Amino acid sequence: MSKTEPISVPARPILLTGGRIAAADGTLTRAEILIDAAGRIAEIAASITPPPEAQRFDATGCLVTPGFVDVHQHLDKTGVLRFAPNPSGTLQGARDAFAAYARQAPPEDIFRRASKTIAQCLSRGTLAIRSHVNVDKDAGFNGIEALAQLRADWSDRVALQLVAFMTPHPGQDLAWLAANIDRAAQSADAVGGTPAVAEDPDRYLDLIFEAAARHGLPVDLHMDEHLDPNRLHFAKVFDRVRRFGMQGRTVLGHTSVLSAIPRAAFEPIMAEIIDLGIGLVTLPAANLYLQGRSADELPPRGLTRVAELIRAGVPLATASDNIQDPFVPSGSGDLLEMARWTLLAGHLKGDELATTYRMITEIPAKLMGLRDHAIEKGSLANFNVMRSDDIDTLVAGGPSASSIFARGRLVSQDPRSALLPA
Structure with missing residues (x-):
């Protein structure tokens, strides 16, 4: 079991030697990294003469990567599979199962389950998470208030963002959501929802975009998470992105x-996504599990057009989505695993392993508006030291050992790791 409490506090500078820094495109540069006592990268160079008090770590044989970024999770739901089964295996079955559980789930339960998953993600190299959190008549504010406390508790190790996920349910009008969205937004880093299941999508989208604009927050939607070609909501969203000035501040998850x-209908939509600077997130675990269950023959994969979108330059990230709950019964918090799923299910090719690396590092960091995330002088020292030959090998099979640094501290280390003070 990896430790996730701080192992080394940078009361003095740290010099990391022998490692190879992995750029977004997978290219490697051998360089030393000097971390100052404040936990920032003071220098990157082929050879560094550190202050005499510096602690040295030898990373020979390892890659140094930015911390992984999980841009779409549901920490309020994580780990409830045993208590909220989904016999149908469908999206609506999962929604119903969690709604029933949320009516009686105490805040301390959410706090405990989410803490466990965050620690698990950290041990696998994830240093930033954006979590959608249900706010509705069933869950109330239990989830967002518990996770707001966790956001503060973990701020020295994991950058946690919360999306006020204003969740409509069948038979539920939008009055409650409209009356409570401002309170939710005050605890959130973004505002979101799922227009495909709203009884009045126009009114629903208006309340989300209006609240986001009012509070100066970005929008992050679950977008058309279904396979019905006759139910498209992209034009409605594009209209509001323009009206509310949300260009470059809107993320759409799923887009299944x-x-x-x-193709003739897809290409104009993709062109508008690019024109409006909208980011997309594919969630292979959920979409492979939930979608296409009604098909008797050749069930669809349920993912969006991963290969075409990423090759066209759309900022497309991949993420865990749900972890061990009615929506996805599996999951370990390992984004390298999600990268592999994306390559396989999204029909990328063997020479695009480095593309999926960008989908868990550079691209989601931009979608979350993270600063100080790249491995460069002046940034916070948030990075992974992973034993592997190159990025293709790292994505394909994972590291043989890993050590995780957050703000210059060694916060998690695989027992197999050979990264020791030199």
Whole structure:
């Protein structure tokens, strides 16, 4: 079991030697990294003469990567599979199961489950998470208030952002959501929802975009997480992105339906996504598990058009989504595993392993608006030291050992790791 409490506090500078820094495109540069006592990268060079009090770590044989970024999780739901089964295996079945559980789940339960998952993600190299948190008549504010406390508790190790996920349910009008969205937004880093299941999508999208604009927050939606080509909401979203000035501040998760429409309909949508600076997130675990269950033959994969979007330059990230709950019964918090799923299920090719590396580092960091995330002089020292030959090998099979640094501290270390003070 990896430790996730601080192992080394930078009361003095740290010099990391022998490692190879992995750029976003997978290229490697052998360099030394000097971390100052404040936990920032003071210098990167082929050879550094450190202050005499510096602690040295030898990273020979290891890659140094930015901390992984999980841009779409549901920490309020994580780990409830045993208490909220989903016999149908469908999206609506999962929604119903969690809604029933949320009516009686105490805040301390959410706090405990989410803490465990955050620690698990950290041990696998994830240093930033954006979590959608249900706010509705069933869950109330239990989830967002518990996770707001966790956001503060983990701020020295993991950058946690919360999306006020204003969740409509069948038979539930939008009055409660409209009356409570401002309170939710005050605890959130973004505002979101799922227009495909709203009874009045226009009114629903208006309340989300209006609240986001009012509070100066970005928008992050679950977008058309279905395979019905006759139910598209992209035009409605694009209209509001323009009206509310949300260009470059809107993220759409899932977009599964894009794989169910003809190319002639898909290409204009993709062009508008690019024009408006909208980011996308594919969630292979959830979409492979939940989608296409009604098909008797050749069930669809349920993902969006991963290969075409990323090759066209759309900022497309991949993420865990749900972890061990009614929506996804599996999951370990390992984004390298999600990168592999994305390559396989998204019909990327063997020479695009480095592309999936960008989908868990550089791209989601930009979608979350993270600063200080790249490995460069002046940034916070948030990075992974992972034993592997190169980025292709790292994505394909994972590291043989790893050590995780947050703000210049060694916060998690695999027992197999050979990264020891030199």
